[in-house]
Amino acid sequence: MTTALEPALSVRQVLTLDRVLAGEPEVVAGAGHLDRPVRWVHVAEAADVGVMLSGGEMVLTTGVLLAGDPDAQAEYIRSLHRAEAAAVVLGLGRAFPAPPDVMRRAAERCGLPMVVLHRPFPFAELTEEVQSRLVRSKFAAVSLSEAVRTALTGLVTAGAPLQRMLDEIAGHAACPVVVTNLAHRVLATAGERSAVDDVLRDWERIARQAGGSEGDGWIRAELGGRGERWGRIVLCGYRGDDATGRLLADRAAEALVLHRMLGGSVHTWEEESAQGLLTDLVSGVVPVRQLLPRARAAGLPVNRRTFVPLVVPDGDPAQLDRVLRLVGLPGLVAELADGATAVLLSLARDQDAEALAAHFAARLRHETGTRTTVAAASPRIAWDDVPGGLREALHVAEAAADAPADEDRPVLVRLRDVHLRGLVRLLRDDPHVQSFAERELDGLLYGADVEQELLPVLRTYLATGRNKSRTAQLHHVSRPALYRRLEAIQTRLGVDLDDFEQAASVHIALLAHDAQQHREHAPRHRWEHDGQRHGNTGRLR
Amino acid sequence: MSRVIRAAVFQTAWTGDKESMIQVHEQAARDAAAQGAQVLCFQELFYGPYFCQVQDKAFYAYAEQIPEGPIVRRFQALAKELGLVLVLPMYEEEQPGVLYNTAAVIDADGSYLGKYRKTHIPQVPGFWEKFYFRPGNSGWPVFDTAVGRIGVYICYDRHFPEGWRALGLAGAEIVFNPSATSRGLSGYLWQLEQPAAAAANEYFIGAINRVGVEEYGDNDFYGTSYFVDPEAQFVGEVAGDKETELVVRDLDLAKLREVRDRWQFYRDRAPGTYGPLTAP
Numbered sequence: 001m002t003t004a005l006e007p008a009l010s011v012r013q014v015l016t017l018d019r020v021l022a023g024e025p026e027v028v029a030g031a032g033h034l035d036r037p038v039r040w041v042h043v044a045e046a047a048d049v050g051v052m053l054s055g056g057e058m059v060l061t062t063g064v065l066l067a068g069d070p071d072a073q074a075e076y077i078r079s080l081h082r083a084e085a086a087a088v089v090l091g092l093g094r095a096f097p098a099p100p101d102v103m104r105r106a107a108e109r110c111g112l113p114m115v116v117l118h119r120p121f122p123f124a125e126l127t128e129e130v131q132s133r134l135v136r137s138k139f140a141a142v143s144l145s146e147a148v149r150t151a152l153t154g155l156v157t158a159g160a161p162l163q164r165m166l167d168e169i170a171g172h173a174a175c176p177v178v179v180t181n182l183a184h185r186v187l188a189t190a191g192e193r194s195a196v197d198d199v200l201r202d203w204e205r206i207a208r209q210a211g212g213s214e215g216d217g218w219i220r221a222e223l224g225g226r227g228e229r230w231g232r233i234v235l236c237g238y239r240g241d242d243a244t245g246r247l248l249a250d251r252a253a254e255a256l257v258l259h260r261m262l263g264g265s266v267h268t269w270e271e272e273s274a275q276g277l278l279t280d281l282v283s284g285v286v287p288v289r290q291l292l293p294r295a296r297a298a299g300l301p302v303n304r305r306t307f308v309p310l311v312v313p314d315g316d317p318a319q320l321d322r323v324l325r326l327v328g329l330p331g332l333v334a335e336l337a338d339g340a341t342a343v344l345l346s347l348a349r350d351q352d353a354e355a356l357a358a359h360f361a362a363r364l365r366h367e368t369g370t371r372t373t374v375a376a377a378s379p380r381i382a383w384d385d386v387p388g389g390l391r392e393a394l395h396v397a398e399a400a401a402d403a404p405a406d407e408d409r410p411v412l413v414r415l416r417d418v419h420l421r422g423l424v425r426l427l428r429d430d431p432h433v434q435s436f437a438e439r440e441l442d443g444l445l446y447g448a449d450v451e452q453e454l455l456p457v458l459r460t461y462l463a464t465g466r467n468k469s470r471t472a473q474l475h476h477v478s479r480p481a482l483y484r485r486l487e488a489i490q491t492r493l494g495v496d497l498d499d500f501e502q503a504a505s506v507h508i509a510l511l512a513h514d515a516q517q518h519r520e521h522a523p524r525h526r527w528e529h530d531g532q533r534h535g536n537t538g539r540l541r
Numbered sequence: 542m543s544r545v546i547r548a549a550v551f552q553t554a555w556t557g558d559k560e561s562m563i564q565v566h567e568q569a570a571r572d573a574a575a576q577g578a579q580v581l582c583f584q585e586l587f588y589g590p591y592f593c594q595v596q597d598k599a600f601y602a603y604a605e606q607i608p609e610g611p612i613v614r615r616f617q618a619l620a621k622e623l624g625l626v627l628v629l630p631m632y633e634e635e636q637p638g639v640l641y642n643t644a645a646v647i648d649a650d651g652s653y654l655g656k657y658r659k660t661h662i663p664q665v666p667g668f669w670e671k672f673y674f675r676p677g678n679s680g681w682p683v684f685d686t687a688v689g690r691i692g693v694y695i696c697y698d699r700h701f702p703e704g705w706r707a708l709g710l711a712g713a714e715i716v717f718n719p720s721a722t723s724r725g726l727s728g729y730l731w732q733l734e735q736p737a738a739a740a741a742n743e744y745f746i747g748a749i750n751r752v753g754v755e756e757y758g759d760n761d762f763y764g765t766s767y768f769v770d771p772e773a774q775f776v777g778e779v780a781g782d783k784e785t786e787l788v789v790r791d792l793d794l795a796k797l798r799e800v801r802d803r804w805q806f807y808r809d810r811a812p813g814t815y816g817p818l819t820a821p
Contacts, residue, residue: 182779185778227725299778301777325781325785325787327576328572328786329576330777348547348791359572
C-alpha cells in the first residue's frame with residue numbers, strides 16, 4: 001500500500017517548524033488547504049517548474065525569473081496547480097518586496113496554499129529539516145509495518161487463536177479493534193474493555209454507517225481473497241495519523257486473511273465468538289449486564305425477547321446453526337463442555353417458547369436422523385436470568401443423560417421431567433449425600449464380582465419398579481438365578497427390598513452414587529477450565 | 542400506533558427433483574407458521590431448478606396452470622391449514638406455447654387472490670429467459686391479503702424503477718421480490734437496488750434469492766435474502782449466502798405512514814412531466 005507507506009508532514013506542520021518560523025511565514029492564499037500532505041520539498045527558480053514535479057511537493061522560490069511579468073506569474077501558479085504541488089513558498093526580498101497580487105489571486109483561485117517569508121531565509125536549511133523529518137517518518141512507517149507484519153506472521157504460523165492476533169493488533173493501535181462478518185455481526189474484539197463496551201453499546205448505529213469517513217479515526221479494512229469479501233476489521237477511534245492507522249489496518253487485514261486461509265473458515269470465528277459469549281454468561285465471572293451489548297453485537301435480538309436456553313448432548317455447533325437457520329429461529333450456538341452444546345434461542349414475546357423449543361428439537365432429529373434429546377430450561381424473560389437458565393439446561397442434560405436408555409426418549413426434556421434424578425444431581429457433591437450413599441451401598445461397592453454383576457442387577461431391579469421378570473429378561477438370566485442375586489444383594493446390604501422405604505433409600509443412594517461416578521468420569525466444563533481467563537478479558541473470543 | 546405483522550421469506554437449494562423441492566417448501570411453510578408467521582414468499586420458480594441457464598424445451602414441462610394446476614391447489618390447502626398467506630413464484634402455462642414467469646398469491650384462508658406475471662424478461666448468458674417466458678401482461682396488481690396489501694416484482698424486474706413505483710401507487714405495503722441471481726453478476730447490486738426502491742417508494746420489500754450451484758450451469762446463487770424497511774434499513778440480519786434459510790421478521794407497517802408523513806414523495810411526484818418515460 002504505497003499511500004500507507006508514505007506518511008507526510010502537512011503544509012501546516014511544516015509552517016510550525018522552528019526554522020520556518022524564523023522566516024516569519026504568512027499564508028496569503030489557499031488557507032483552507034493547509035492540511036495537504038507535503039511529500040517532498042523542492043527549490044526551483046525555473047519558470048516552467050511544473051513539468052519537473054510529480055505531485056505533493058512544497059516548492060520554494062524567490063521568484064527572480066518572474067518579476068515584472070504578471071502573465072508568467074499567473075502561469076507559474078497554474079502550472080504548480082496542474083502538477084498537484086502541495087504549496088508554494090515565496091521568499092520576499094530578492095524579486096518581490098511584497099506578495100505579488102497576481103500570484104496571490106491565482107493561487108487563491110486554484111486553492112493552492114501560498115506562503116510568503118518576510119525575512120531572508122536560507123532555503124537549504126528548510127529543505128534539510130523537512131527532508132530529514134520525512135525520511136525519518138518514512139523509516140518509522142516502514143519499521144512499524146515490518147514490526148507488525150513480523151509479529152502477526154509469527155502468530156499465524158504458530159497457530160495462535162484469533163483473539164491473540166487481535167490483542168496484538170490492539171496493542172499497536174491503542175484503540176478498540178473489532179472484526180465483523182459482512183452482516184456486521186461482531187465476531188471478535190480486542191482492546192481496553194470499557195472502551196470496547198462503549199463501542200459495542202452503539203454498534204447498531206455504527207455498523208449501519210455506510211463506508212464511514214476516516215477523519216474521525218474509524219479505519220476499516222476489508223477481509224477477503226479470491227474475489228470474495230467475507231468481513232472487515234475496524235480500528236475504532238484510532239488516535240494517530242490516518243496514514244499510520246491505514247497501514248496498521250492493512251497489515252492486520254493481511255494477517256487475518258492468512259489466518260483464516262490457513263486455519264479454517266469464518267464460521268469457526270463465528271463459533272468462537274458465540275462460545276466466548278455463552279461461556280462468559282454461564283460462568284458468572286462477567287456481570288450479565290455487561291454482556292448485553294456483546295450479545296446484541298453478535299447478532300442476537302435482545303430487546304423485548306424471551307430467551308430459551310437449550311443444551312444438546314453431543315451437538316455439532318455447525319449443524320445446530322444450520323438447523324436454526326432452516327427453521328428461521330434466531331439464536332447463538334456454542335459448545336460449552338465436551339459433549340454439551342448450548343443453544344440460546346431468542347424469541348418474540350408473543351411466541352410460544354415451549355412449543356418452539358419442541359419444534360426445534362423435533363426438526364433437529366428429522367434433519368440429523370439421530371435420536372437426540374434436547375434439554376431445555378424454562379424460558380427467561382429477563383436477560384439477567386439467562387445464566388441461571390443455561391446452568392439449568394446443562395443440569396437437565398446431565399440428569400437426562402443418566403436416565404436409562406429408552407426407545408421412546410422424548411425430543412425435549414425439562415427440569416420437571418428429571419424428577420428425583422435431577423435433585424440427586426444437584427446434591428451429588430454434598431458430603432452428607434456422599435456418605436449416605438457410601439453407607440447405604442457399603443456392602444456392594446467393594447469386591448471384584450460386584451461391579452460386574454450385583455450393582456447392575458440392583459440398578460435394573462429398582463429402575464423397573466422392582467419387576468423381577470423384566471429384570472431377569474433384561475439381564476438374560478433365569479428367574480431362579482435372579483432370585484439368588486437379589487438374595488445376595490439383600491444380604492450384603494442388610495436390607496429388605498420388599499420394604500418400600502428401605503428400597504427407596506437404596507435407590508436414592510444408588511442414584512447419588514451414579515451421579516458421583518458420572519462426575520468423576522465426565523470432563524469438566526469449559527468455564528471451569530479457564531473461566532478466569534474469559535473473565536479477565538470480558539470480550540468475545 | 543404500531544401494526545406489526547410477522548413475515549417470512551425462504552431461500553433454498555435445488556434438491557434435484559420437483560416433488561422433494563415441493564416438500565421442502567411445505568416444511569418451510571410449517572416452520573414459518575410454527576413461529577407465528579402470517580405471510581411467506583418463496584424464491585423464483587420455487588419448485589424447480591433455475592433452468593434458464595440452458596435453453597431446453599424439456600423444461601416447459603415445469604409449467605402448469607394457475608390457479609387450476611395441482612401445485613396451487615396443494616398450497617391453497619396448506620395456506621388454509623396454517624392460516625398463512627403464501628406467495629408462490631411458479632412457471633405458468635396459460636395454454637400450450639403461452640408461458641409466463643408468474644407468482645400466485647394465496648390468502649390465509651386458502652383462497653386464490655390472483656397472479657403477477659414477470660414483466661421484464663432478460664436474455665443474457667446464464668439467464669436465457671426469453672426462451673421460456675412471454676413478457677408479463679398482468680399490469681401491476683396489488684393483492685389485499687389478510688396481513689396487508691402485497692405486491693410482487695420478480696427477479697430482473699427489480700432493475701426497473703417504474704414497476705416498483707406502479708406497485709406503490711397501487712397501495713402496496715410489502716413487495717416481494719423473488720429472484721435467482723448469481724454471485725459475480727449482481728452481488729454488488731443486491732443490497733443496493735431493493736433498499737433504494739424501498740426508500741423511494743416508502744414500503745417494505747422482502748428480497749429472496751436461491752442458494753447453491755445447480756447442474757445446469759455455473760451460476761452460483763448467493764442467497765442473502767432479507768427484509769428492508771421504508772427507510773432502507775435491513776430488518777434484522779441478512780440471511781447467509783450458502784445455506785437454506787428461513788427468514789422470519791416482524792414488520793411494523795405503521796412505519797409506512799411515519800416515513801410518508803416525513804418524506805412526501807407521493808405528493809411531490811410530477812407525473813405530468815413524465816410523458817417521455819412512456820414514449821415508445
